Amino acid sequence: MRINSIKMNTPIEEKIDQKLKVRTGMVAVSDGKSKPIPMRLQLSMEVLKLQREDLETTNHNKPPPDSKERMVQITRQKIGGLGLSIKGGAEHKLPVLISRIYKGQAADQCGQLFVGDAIIKVNGEYITACNHDDAVNILRNAGDIVVLTVKHYRAAKPFLQKNVEDNEEKLDNAANGDVEDEWSLPNRRSISPKSGHSRHGSTTSTCSAQFKKWIDVITVPLMMAYITRYIFGTDKLRKNAFEVRGLNGSRTGIIHCDDSAILSQWLKYITDNITDLTYLQMKLYNRNFGIGDRIEYMGWVNEAVSNSNQPWKSYRPRFLALKGSDLLLFQTPPCNIGDWSRCALTFKVYETMFSVIRESEHIDERQHCFETQSPGKPPRYMSVETRQELLRVEAAWHTTVCAAIIRLKSKTFMVIHNGRSSRLTLDCTEGFMLSYEGHEDIVWKYRYCELRGSSDDGKSRLKLHFKELEKSIVETKEIECIQLQNLLFCMNAFVTARLAMLDPAFLKSTTLQTTNNHNSRPLEN
Numbered sequence: 001m002r003i004n005s006i007k008m009n010t011p012i013e014e015k016i017d018q019k020l021k022v023r024t025g026m027v028a029v030s031d032g033k034s035k036p037i038p039m040r041l042q043l044s045m046e047v048l049k050l051q052r053e054d055l056e057t058t059n060h061n062k063p064p065p066d067s068k069e070r071m072v073q074i075t076r077q078k079i080g081g082l083g084l085s086i087k088g089g090a091e092h093k094l095p096v097l098i099s100r101i102y103k104g105q106a107a108d109q110c111g112q113l114f115v116g117d118a119i120i121k122v123n124g125e126y127i128t129a130c131n132h133d134d135a136v137n138i139l140r141n142a143g144d145i146v147v148l149t150v151k152h153y154r155a156a157k158p159f160l161q162k163n164v165e166d167n168e169e170k171l172d173n174a175a176n177g178d179v180e181d182e183w184s185l186p187n188r189r190s191i192s193p194k195s196g197h198s199r200h201g202s203t204t205s206t207c208s209a210q211f212k213k214w215i216d217v218i219t220v221p222l223m224m225a226y227i228t229r230y231i232f233g234t235d236k237l238r239k240n241a242f243e244v245r246g247l248n249g250s251r252t253g254i255i256h257c258d259d260s261a262i263l264s265q266w267l268k269y270i271t272d273n274i275t276d277l278t279y280l281q282m283k284l285y286n287r288n289f290g291i292g293d294r295i296e297y298m299g300w301v302n303e304a305v306s307n308s309n310q311p312w313k314s315y316r317p318r319f320l321a322l323k324g325s326d327l328l329l330f331q332t333p334p335c336n337i338g339d340w341s342r343c344a345l346t347f348k349v350y351e352t353m354f355s356v357i358r359e360s361e362h363i364d365e366r367q368h369c370f371e372t373q374s375p376g377k378p379p380r381y382m383s384v385e386t387r388q389e390l391l392r393v394e395a396a397w398h399t400t401v402c403a404a405i406i407r408l409k410s411k412t413f414m415v416i417h418n419g420r421s422s423r424l425t426l427d428c429t430e431g432f433m434l435s436y437e438g439h440e441d442i443v444w445k446y447r448y449c450e451l452r453g454s455s456d457d458g459k460s461r462l463k464l465h466f467k468e469l470e471k472s473i474v475e476t477k478e479i480e481c482i483q484l485q486n487l488l489f490c491m492n493a494f495v496t497a498r499l500a501m502l503d504p505a506f507l508k509s510t511t512l513q514t515t516n517n518h519n520s521r522p523l524e525n
Contacts, residue, residue: 021045022042022043022044023042023043023269024040024041024042024043025040025041025262025266026038026039026040026041027039027040027041027255027256027257027266028255028256028258029050029252029253029254029255029256030253030254030256031253031254032231032253032254036254036256039051039052039217040052040053040214041255041266042214043266043269043270043273045222045273045276045277046221046222046223046273046277047219047220047221047222048219048220048222048225048244048252048270049216049217049218049219049220050216050217050218050219050252050253050255051214051215051216051217052214052215052217053213053214053215054213054214054215068151068152069120069149069150069151070112070149070150070151071147071148071149071150072110072112072113072147072148072149072150073110073145073146073147073148074106074107074110074113074145074146074147074148075106075144075145075146076106076143076144076145076146077105077106080102080104080105080106081105081106082105082106082107082139082146083101083102083104083105083106083107083108083109084098084100084101084102084105084106084107084113085098085099085100085102086098086099086119086132086135086136086139087099087132087160088118088132089130089131089132089133089134089135090128090129090130090131091131091132092132095118095119095120095128095153096118096119096127096128096130096132096135097116097117097118097119097153097156097160098113098114098115098116098117098118098119098150099115099160100115100160101113101114101115113148113150114152115160116152116153116154116156116160117150117151117152117153118150118151118152118153118156119135119139119148119149119150120149120150120151121147121148121149122138122139122142122146122147122148122149123142123143123146123147124147124149125138218250218251218252218253219250220244220245220246220250220251220252221246221247221248221250222244222246222270222273222274222277223247223274223277223278223281224247224274224277224278224281224298224300224319224333225244225245225246225247225274226244226245226246226300226317227242227243227244227245227267227270227271227274227300227385228242228243228302228385229241229242229267229385230302230315230366233314233315233316234314234315235313235315235364235365235366236365237365237367238254240256240257240258240259240260240263241254241255241256241257241263242254242255242263242266242267243255244270247332247333247335267385267386271385271386271388271389275299275392278298278299282295282297282298285334285337285340288337289323289324292324292325292403292407293323293324294323294324295321295322295323296322296323296396296399296400296403297320297321297322297392297393297396297397297400298319298320298321298322298323298333299319299320299384299389299392299393300317300318300319300320300384301317301318301319301320301382301383301384301393302315302316302317302318302366302382302383302384303315303316303317303318303329303380303381303382304363304366304380304381304382304383313363313364313381315366315383318330318331318382319331319332319333319334320382320393321334321343322349322396322397322400323340324404325348325349325350325400325404325407325408326346326347326348326349327346327347327348327349327352327372328340328343328345328346329343329345329380330343330345331344347372347374348374348404349397349400349401349404349493350401350404350405350408350411350489350490350493350494351374351375351486351489351490351493352372352373352374352489353371353372353373353374353488353489353492354370354371354372354394354397354401355370355371356369356370356390356394357369357370357371357381363381366383367383367387368383368384368385368386368387368389368390369381369382369383369390370382370383370384370390370393370394373489374489375483375485375486375489376485398496398500401493401496401497402496402497402500402501404493405428405493405494405496405497406428406497406501408428409427409428410425410426410427410428411425411426411490411494412424412425412426413425413426413481413483413486413487413490414437414481414482414483415434415479415480415481415487416479416480416481417434417436417443417477417478417479417480420436420437421436421437422434422435422436422437422443422479423435423436423437424479424481424487426490426491426494427494428494428497428498428501429498429501430445430447431445431446431447431448431450431498432444432445432446432447432448432451432464432466433445434477434479444477446464446466446468448494448495448498448499449469449498450466450467450468450469451464451465451466451495452465452466452467452474453465454488454491456484456488458484459484460480460481460482460484461478461479461480461484462478462479462480462481462484462487462488463476463477463478464476464477464478464479
């Protein structure tokens with residue numbers, strides 16, 4: 001496609017390359033301080049590139065080397081169509097060759113096609129085994145934006161040019177079945193044997209044509225890349241702008257989009273590619289881990305850092321992973337198997353409370369926030385870039401907790417009940433069981449579905465309110481536990497796992513968050 005001028009609102013375009021989409025579009029890029037400059041953004045499955053244009057002069061008489069395949073995009077014109085003619089085909093034991101390029105038309109304007117180019121693919125589909133007529137039909141029905149994969153054959157050019165210079169009679173003879181069959185592609189509605197000169201010119205264009213060549217300036221690998229719309233380290237959202245930082249330290253700078261719709265598209269496309277690549281990497285890692293130690297989620301989050309000198313919190317990127325029974329927070333993503341055992345911040349998920357923060361409870365301008373809290377430690381307040389990512393984290397969290405509880409089976413806490421040392425056991429299938437220390441007999445036992453609520457004093461005293469299904473009376477059991485917070489968090493995990501075992505759809509239920517938020521209440525008078 002020939003681009004005549006820079007337009008900041010150009011839509012995102014797609015090119016087909018072996019069934020993988022490559023998207024391009026014009027943006028403006030800055031370092032956050034100076035005035036943005038126009039650049040082209042190119043997104044493939046694995047990398048994001050920023051490109052600047054380099055105006056070069058090329059000549060159709062100076063084609064590229066024979067050995068290199070090229071991908072060229074042409075926009076079909078309403079008058080003139082693709083602006084080229086082809087010869088050859090499988091029935092002649094020849095490739096489909098471009099025999100003529102018409103001056104001023106689409107193929108000529110793109111500046112990247114030459115007489116002697118063999119067409120290998122049309123919109124990503126091979127045509128090397130097609131006969132001449134089939135190739136014509138494929139080109140005719142290829143749409144308004146056509147992506148050709150071509151390879152130049154220098155030896156074919158003299159043969160093709162000779163026929164261009166021959167008279168009308170030779171073309172007529174060729175049209176009757178000779179190997180040099182030539183067809184023009186005037187438009188997508190009509191294709192006919194070429195028996196005369198095109199009204200737009202019958203000679204191959206030999207004029208020098210200027211076109212825009214795009215030079216890579218910045219390449220950011222998308223594997224476990226970090227993307228954000230916020231001013232780095234703050235809660236300030238950039239208007240219609242974002243940046244991407246790669247695992248290798250490369251970064252795009254601030255990418256500005258004039259159109260909020262285009263911004264949303266870029267964010268979705270880039271985030272989807274990052275997510276897909278991260279998922280593939282996660283699968284590779286999991287080949288090295290046992291079933292009970294597999295990774296359920298990994299991705300970037302932003303963790304709030306309290307700052308007493310400012311009214312708002314600053315943020316630092318963290319790479320969060322849910323692996324086996326653990327929540328891990330890395331400063332940089334794990335790049336090999338050994339890195340997984342060297343994480344400085346590791347927490348057991350069944351001893352950690354997870355809660356999504358309601359919009360009305362956000363501490364600043366950050367959106368899509370959640371909080372985790374482990375016993376004896378202050379809460380960790382985090383955010384992600386999109387609601388979709390927040391839902392992914394939440395779903396992965398509950399899945400990880402349930403799998404961890406099923407593997408754990410039970411957990412026992414030392415408590416005081418009726419003034420006696422006791423053991424309170426949370427069992428995955430049986431529920432709550434209490435027995436006095438040194439005795440095997442169970443003093444009382446309740447299923448999880450019989451728990452009607454709990455209240456605590458925030459220190460050590462806990463009341464559990466049970467109602468057996470066949471009884472109308474609510475019974476309250478009071479205990480003391482020096483690991484009260486740990487016990488409460490584990491109770492939440494066991495109840496969640498049990499509900500999920502009975503009803504797998506529970507993990508997708510919106511009531512799950514309500515359970516998390518209201519499982520622990522202040523001690524009632």
